[in-house]
Amino acid sequence: MTLRLDPVLAVFGGPEYRVTYPNGDETAYVVTVYGATVIGGTPRPDGDETSAVEWWDPDDLPGLDMGPLTRALLRAVGLVP
Numbered sequence: 001m002t003l004r005l006d007p008v009l010a011v012f013g014g015p016e017y018r019v020t021y022p023n024g025d026e027t028a029y030v031v032t033v034y035g036a037t038v039i040g041g042t043p044r045p046d047g048d049e050t051s052a053v054e055w056w057d058p059d060d061l062p063g064l065d066m067g068p069l070t071r072a073l074l075r076a077v078g079l080v081p
Helices: 057-065 066-078
Strands: 002-012 018-020 027-030 031-040
Touching: 002 027
Parallel strands: none
Antiparallel strands: 002 031, 018 027
């Protein structure tokens, strides 16, 4: 898929963006959210870091099973309570 990136909408970080993995590795993320416009193509996983691509209606997001980092980001942008 080809996107046109629009301006930065927000940057998030802090305690909700820290993750401890099952093997004990720890990391802290800083997430930059851009506006974007799809200008062509079809979304597809890269087979490396992305195993699936799906679209959801924003009204369905609160009920989805997701990790704390994803939920914190969606909460920060106002898509889940």
